Amino acid sequence: MKAIPVEAGLLLAGILFMLGLISVLVRRNIIFMLISVEIMLNAAGLAFIVAGSKWMEADGQVMFIFILTMAAAEVSVGLALILQIFHQLKTVDSDAANEMNG
């Protein structure tokens, strides 16, 4: 009854990853860049779930939980950095934070 090809799941993960990648390359607003990184991490986790479902192993889901933990830690530190950048530069433009260039 259920015949979902593995390729469809991997394709969905690939498309979502590509959309996140485009957004992180295009945007200058750091909040949007952080959101895009979340989309990309989620797509990577989706690929793990598809693989785990293919081989009927729990390892894919374990990997997703690790990715989830990493994403949560990353977003908290990233948002703290955004707050600091906004307080120091009064903008969310990532190009404004280029004072360390050579």
Next chain:
Amino acid sequence: MNATFYIASAVAILATIMVITRYNVVHALLYLVASFLAIAVVFFVLGAPFIAALEIIVYAGAIVVLIIFVIMMLNLKKESVEQEEKWVTRKVWLGPAILCSILLVEMVYILATSDATVLNDNEIDSKAVGLSLYGPYVIGVELCGLLLMSGIVGAYHLGRQKKKVVHRFLEKVEE
């Protein structure tokens, strides 16, 4: 169940496209929640109900709420939306979009030419995940604990407002 997967996939892709094309951050976040919910449905169909619940609780719940709180603290005005419209022009997004689309086409080609494999319809319940998590992957769980700890410390340290300490004698000198 087959149709559910494809419909949820389409919803996820559409919602993600809406996320990356919005100029207002809050609108983008609303579509992001829709995208996460659709991906949770995909997880459920793929036989991972525990992960589907985690996706809703952690991603659509905690992470999005965290971002919303930071947006509230930043107190962005209407000008930021106009600025965003000014930044994201066709000239800016066309190049990266084309290059990434080429990569996607390559991946579609690779997937389309490979032998089709069909997923099993058994679900992996949370008991198997838990046994695996606290069996062979216990070192990973401990590393995740370390990561979260350093995340908390880092977020506290970075997010702290530096108090401006002005000494009264120095203040007098300045006057």
